[in-house]
Amino acid sequence: MAATTLERPVAARPSTWFVWAGMAAFGVFLLGILVAVVVDSFGRQWFDTWFPDGLTVERYTEAWDRFSLGEVVGVTVGVAVLVVVISVLVGVPAAYVLARRDFPGKRVVMLLFLLPVLMPPITYGIPLATVMYSFGLGRTLTAVVLVNLVPSVPFVILTMTPFIEQINPAIESAARMCGARTRQVFTRILAPLLVPGILAAGILVLVRTVGLFELTFLVSGPGSDTLVVAIYRGMTAAGGGEARQLISAMSVIYTATMLVMLVVALRFVNPTQLVAQVKEARDDD
Amino acid sequence: MSDFESLELRGVGRRFGGVDALAGLDLTIKAGEFVALLGPSGCGKSTALNCLAGLLPLTHGEILIDGRRIDTLPPERRGFGMVFQSYALFPHLSVEKNVAFGLQMQGVARAEIDRRVRQAIALVKLEQHAKKLPGQLSGGQQQRVAIARAVVLEPSLVLMDEPLSNLDAKLRLDMRTEIRRLHQSLGLTTIYVTHDQEEALSLADRLVVMREGRVQQVGTPDELYESPASWYVADFMGYRNILPATVVSVSGGGSGAEAVVELPGTADGGVRLTGRAVGALGAGDQVRVAVRPDDFSVVPADGAATGAAIPGTVAVVEYHGREHAVSVQTGDVMLHARSATPPEVGGAVRLTAPVERVLVFPESLDAVVPLEVAA
Amino acid sequence: MTDGRATASLRHRLAERGIDPTLLLLVPGLVVAVALFVYPFSYGIGLTVQPTAAMQEQWGGGILANYVAFFRDPFVFDSIGLTMRLALPAALFNVLASVPVAMVLRHRFRGKRLLTSLLVLPITLGTVLTAQGLLIFAGRQGWLNRALLELGLIDEPLQLVNNYLGVMFSLVITGFPFAFLLISSYLSGIDPSLERAAKTLGAGWWQRFRRIILPLLAPGLATTFILTFVLAFSVFPSARLVGDAMGSTRVMSLMAFRAFGEQNDYAMASTIALMMGAVELLVVVAVLGLRSLLYRGTTGGKG
Numbered sequence: 001m002a003a004t005t006l007e008r009p010v011a012a013r014p015s016t017w018f019v020w021a022g023m024a025a026f027g028v029f030l031l032g033i034l035v036a037v038v039v040d041s042f043g044r045q046w047f048d049t050w051f052p053d054g055l056t057v058e059r060y061t062e063a064w065d066r067f068s069l070g071e072v073v074g075v076t077v078g079v080a081v082l083v084v085v086i087s088v089l090v091g092v093p094a095a096y097v098l099a100r101r102d103f104p105g106k107r108v109v110m111l112l113f114l115l116p117v118l119m120p121p122i123t124y125g126i127p128l129a130t131v132m133y134s135f136g137l138g139r140t141l142t143a144v145v146l147v148n149l150v151p152s153v154p155f156v157i158l159t160m161t162p163f164i165e166q167i168n169p170a171i172e173s174a175a176r177m178c179g180a181r182t183r184q185v186f187t188r189i190l191a192p193l194l195v196p197g198i199l200a201a202g203i204l205v206l207v208r209t210v211g212l213f214e215l216t217f218l219v220s221g222p223g224s225d226t227l228v229v230a231i232y233r234g235m236t237a238a239g240g241g242e243a244r245q246l247i248s249a250m251s252v253i254y255t256a257t258m259l260v261m262l263v264v265a266l267r268f269v270n271p272t273q274l275v276a277q278v279k280e281a282r283d284d285d
Numbered sequence: 286m287s288d289f290e291s292l293e294l295r296g297v298g299r300r301f302g303g304v305d306a307l308a309g310l311d312l313t314i315k316a317g318e319f320v321a322l323l324g325p326s327g328c329g330k331s332t333a334l335n336c337l338a339g340l341l342p343l344t345h346g347e348i349l350i351d352g353r354r355i356d357t358l359p360p361e362r363r364g365f366g367m368v369f370q371s372y373a374l375f376p377h378l379s380v381e382k383n384v385a386f387g388l389q390m391q392g393v394a395r396a397e398i399d400r401r402v403r404q405a406i407a408l409v410k411l412e413q414h415a416k417k418l419p420g421q422l423s424g425g426q427q428q429r430v431a432i433a434r435a436v437v438l439e440p441s442l443v444l445m446d447e448p449l450s451n452l453d454a455k456l457r458l459d460m461r462t463e464i465r466r467l468h469q470s471l472g473l474t475t476i477y478v479t480h481d482q483e484e485a486l487s488l489a490d491r492l493v494v495m496r497e498g499r500v501q502q503v504g505t506p507d508e509l510y511e512s513p514a515s516w517y518v519a520d521f522m523g524y525r526n527i528l529p530a531t532v533v534s535v536s537g538g539g540s541g542a543e544a545v546v547e548l549p550g551t552a553d554g555g556v557r558l559t560g561r562a563v564g565a566l567g568a569g570d571q572v573r574v575a576v577r578p579d580d581f582s583v584v585p586a587d588g589a590a591t592g593a594a595i596p597g598t599v600a601v602v603e604y605h606g607r608e609h610a611v612s613v614q615t616g617d618v619m620l621h622a623r624s625a626t627p628p629e630v631g632g633a634v635r636l637t638a639p640v641e642r643v644l645v646f647p648e649s650l651d652a653v654v655p656l657e658v659a660a
Numbered sequence: 661m662t663d664g665r666a667t668a669s670l671r672h673r674l675a676e677r678g679i680d681p682t683l684l685l686l687v688p689g690l691v692v693a694v695a696l697f698v699y700p701f702s703y704g705i706g707l708t709v710q711p712t713a714a715m716q717e718q719w720g721g722g723i724l725a726n727y728v729a730f731f732r733d734p735f736v737f738d739s740i741g742l743t744m745r746l747a748l749p750a751a752l753f754n755v756l757a758s759v760p761v762a763m764v765l766r767h768r769f770r771g772k773r774l775l776t777s778l779l780v781l782p783i784t785l786g787t788v789l790t791a792q793g794l795l796i797f798a799g800r801q802g803w804l805n806r807a808l809l810e811l812g813l814i815d816e817p818l819q820l821v822n823n824y825l826g827v828m829f830s831l832v833i834t835g836f837p838f839a840f841l842l843i844s845s846y847l848s849g850i851d852p853s854l855e856r857a858a859k860t861l862g863a864g865w866w867q868r869f870r871r872i873i874l875p876l877l878a879p880g881l882a883t884t885f886i887l888t889f890v891l892a893f894s895v896f897p898s899a900r901l902v903g904d905a906m907g908s909t910r911v912m913s914l915m916a917f918r919a920f921g922e923q924n925d926y927a928m929a930s931t932i933a934l935m936m937g938a939v940e941l942l943v944v945v946a947v948l949g950l951r952s953l954l955y956r957g958t959t960g961g962k963g
Contacts, residue, residue, distance in 0.1 A: 015760070016764055018760075019760045019761055019763075019764045020764070022757065022760075022761070023761060023775070023779070026779070026833075026836065027778060029797070029798075029829070029833065030778070030781065030782060030833065032793075032797040032798075032803055032804060033785075033790060033793030033794060033796075033797045033833070034785075034793060036793055036796040036797040036802065036803060037789065037792055037793045037796060040796050047801065048801050050803070050806065089688070090688040090689050090692055091689060093685035093686070093688065093689070094685060094686045094688070094689030094690075096682075096685055097682060097683060097685045097686045098686075100682075101682060101683065103679055103683060104679070109686065109690070112690075112693050112697075112698070113689070113693060115697070116693070116697050118886070118887075118890055118940075118941075118944065119890075119937050119940070120890060120893055120894030120913065120936055120937065120940055121894055122894055122896065122912075122913040122916050122917070122933055122936060123894075123933045123934065123936050123937035123940070124697060124700060124701055124704070124933075124937075125933070126704065126916055126917075126920050126926075126929045126930055126932075126933040127700040127701055127703055127704025127705075127707065127930050127933065128696065128697075128700040128701075128704075129920070130700070130703070130704065130707065130920075130926045130929075130930065131699070131700045131703055146696060147696070149692055149696060150692075150696045150697055153689060153692045153693070154693070157689060168371055168373060170369045170370075170371050170373035171373045171374075171375060171376075173338075173340050173360070173367070173369070173373065174367065174369060174373035174374075174375070174431075174434075175375070175386070176339075176340070176359070176360040176361045177338060177340075177360055177361070177365065177366060177367040177387075177435070177444075178361075178386050178387030178390055178434065178438070179361045179362075179364075179387050179390035179391055179438070180361055180386075180390050181361055184390060188386075189375055192377045193375075193376065193377055207783065207784055210786070211783075211784070211785075211786035211787075213786070213787060213788060213896070213897050214894065214896050214897075214913070218917075218920070218921075228786055228787075228788045228897075231788045231789070231792070232788050232897055232900075232901070235788075235791075235792065235901055236900065236901070244795075244796070247792055248792060248796070251788070251789045251792045251793070254786070254788075254789055255784070255785065255789060258784050258785075258786075259784070262784065
């Protein structure tokens with residue numbers, strides 16, 4: 001790209017400084033929140049001083065045992081992975097149809113997939129939880145996975161549809177003209193091209209599922225609580241809640257779990273940004 | 286892939302939402318022939334190609350190879366090769382793997398695949414790019430990969446959908462030569478869709494000119510160039526001067542008769558011109574007169590002229606290498622001619638053309654009966 | 661010519677209208693949507709007209725007792741206003757603040773990646789962790805108050821959590837990155853050469869923003885507003901954890917959950933949940949209406 005097309009960051013303008021100041025404030029809050037939780041979780045005791053008087057890791061072992069976090073982390077990871085896999089398997093084929101076909105009732109179908117994303121989770125969560133309990137699924141892992149699918153499947157569909165639309169349909173025709181059958185078009189051509197999009201959608205679903213509180217909270221119970229729900233229950237437990245530092249320790253474990261999953265997931269994303277590469281190359285000639 | 290003797294399209298049509306994208310296409314193609322479908326966008330040429338490929342189902346008619354119907358087969362079982370306008374290379378596969386894809390689909394043995402892929406890549410001169418991804422190649426190279434991918438299967442028929450339209454002018458000329466060379470050396474039966482008449486004339490053995498889903502004329506480049514069947518075809522064949530006119534008188538009858546026409550809006554309220562009638566004409570008919578720029582001679586206003594001459598003023602002179610393109614204003618009409626020497630801009634001139642090179646067509650295009658020309 | 665209609669079978673005519681076996685790929689998605697969304701939703705609507713005996717006795721109205729209760733009981737009804745008072749300013753702030761930030765971060769400069777990731781970080785934190793962090797960081801004994809006291813800016817600790825402000829902070833911290841990401845992607849969709857063209861025509865930066873960027877961004881702004889509003893509207897954990905759950909942050913979702921989890925009145929809970937959806941859709945429709953109005957307004961003004 002030619003240097004002339006780059007605009008220099010406009011440094012001197014007061015409005016720009018205003019933006020930077022706002023961002024700095026945001027950063028201070030953000031880091032303050034994060035660091036405060038981490039420091040608190042390692043603190044022995046911390047009341048009205050700048051820093052706790054002494055550090056310890058006891059809070060972690062204590063929280064781990066008290067809330068049986070081994071199980072909770074296992075549930076969190078398991079539920080997240082299951083939800084990601086199912087929503088990709090269900091959502092990608094549907095996204096393909098919506099991207100490539102015109103059929104009667106397409107708008108209704110689109111609306112059906114859009115509504116769960118637009119509605120507040122509680123709105124459909126409460127009737128859904130009621131149904132789950134009446135089917136005897138209350139407080140089970142099955143219920144937790146199922147309720148998480150409600151926003152996740154439409155989310156995969158909505159993110160994958162434009163992604164599929166940008167893949168030239170002539171590529172599929174070309175594969176057919178080369179003698180590929182429908183199944184081969186999907187496995188040999190489309191699947192590799194969709195990998196970056198699927199991974200991106202999958203990671204977003206993963207983050208959402210780990211962080212999703214409302215729906216899980218409505219149907220989960222002991223043995224099927226995810227980390228967020230466990231933390232919430234800890235904070236709101238009868239009698240003023242659990243000791244603050246235990247909650248902080250749990251929160252740090254939550255963030256660590258999220259980060260580990262993200263890092264693992266992101267490791268798979270980078271090598272295959274093929275579609276973007278191809279698009280760039282096209283722009284050049 | 287077994288070769289065939291002839292490919293026959295019988296009344297092939299495709300209706301979409303009540304509109305005929307393609308109607309009543311009858312065409313017989315012999316093995317080894319290079320046929321170009323020519324027309325502006327929306328004329329049905331790409332529809333015809335996609336129907337032939339099997340990518341679009343037919344609504345009417347049938348397609349036969351040596352008398353055997355193939356229009357009911359899915360595209361992957363017709364054994365045709367296709368080159369797309371957008372290249373449509375598989376972006377995640379290297380050049381080699383793109384070319385090998387079709388052979389893998391056919392279950393050809395690995396050693397055989399390697400050999401044929403190497404051969405095909407050598408044919409399009411991309412040996413040193415074999416390991417690259419399509420995104421790393423230029424447009425022209427990508428189109429060569431697409432061609433190699435189509436011909437490596439030794440298909441009984443190669444379909445090309447405006448393969449050169451995404452390339453710049455110079456590359457287009459090179460690739461045109463390349464395609465012609467490949468066709469001559471491999472002898473693959475080819476159907477080529479384009480909106481560029483120069484491309485079609487230089488490549489094809491036979492041209493099919495289409496308009497609004499229907500065939501206007503079928504013939505060799507020479508036939509179409511010299512004797513277009515309608516002003517629409519003439520327009521496509523480089524008859525840049527197409528003017529509405531009224532027939533004053535016709536001597537003799539039917540095609541080939543000499544017709545005197547009056548061009549409204551030209552100098553002195555209407556110049557009279559004599560030309561050759563294409564189709565039956567009568568005095569008073571509304572017609573279109575077609576003259577190629579090359580057939581107009583620019584003569585000085587005071588010079589001696591043979592036959593009818595149109596007086597006018599030189600408006601624009603463009604240098605075109607060995608000759609000059611001259612635009613002459615006559616009344617409200619701008620006429621285009623060629624001249625070896627550049628006339629002076631603003632000077633008064635006269636344009637003359639031999640009677641047999643001034644073609645007079647009926648205005649209506651619907652009455653045109655495609656000329657049946659034996660291949 | 662043979663029979664022209666020979667190849668136009670029923671199957672073909674269906675395919676012509678877009679109905680072919682490929683559509684089967686939609687089935688799993690539709691099953692999930694119908695079984696887990698449409699069915700429970702309709703079931704929930706059915707529940708709302710089956711009020712408990714206690715409800716009917718207290719509020720009357722027969723099978724509509726739940727609705728009567730919703731509108732008559734100020735404790736429940738006022739939660740609409742309380743939710744709006746939180747969600748509307750939060751969504752508005754997030755969208756409006758995102759525009760200048762996204763504009764500034766549009767250009768290339770060193771450290772852009774770091775800054776962008778910092779802005780996006782809260783998405784991974786989640787509301788519950790943010791709440792815990794806010795309680796510690798912005799509490800009476802927290803670093804924020806401590807620093808302000810030391811600097812002499814305040815005389816006594818500010819009450820920043822366990823009230824309206826705390827929930828607002830939480831909504832901005834979780835909602836802003838989301839709005840920023842969306843606005844950034846909309847901005848990157850605007851061809852930079854348009855702005856350069858405007859520059860060559862002599863437009864200053866405000867004119868370029870006002871006449872070129874803003875009209876092109878308007879639909880994106882509306883969409884972003886709707887999505888951040890939805891996010892803020894369903895505020896639940898933070899309203900309970902860093903808010904004043906019985907007072908200024910008694911939002912609808914808390915009311916719905918109280919009926920569901922604490923009173924085990926599924927019918928009333930569904931009623932509140934549905935009304936919540938209805939109120940939200942009203943706002944969404946209003947914004948969409950405003951968008952089309954605004955859009956016409958700007959083009960009309962220019963023409």
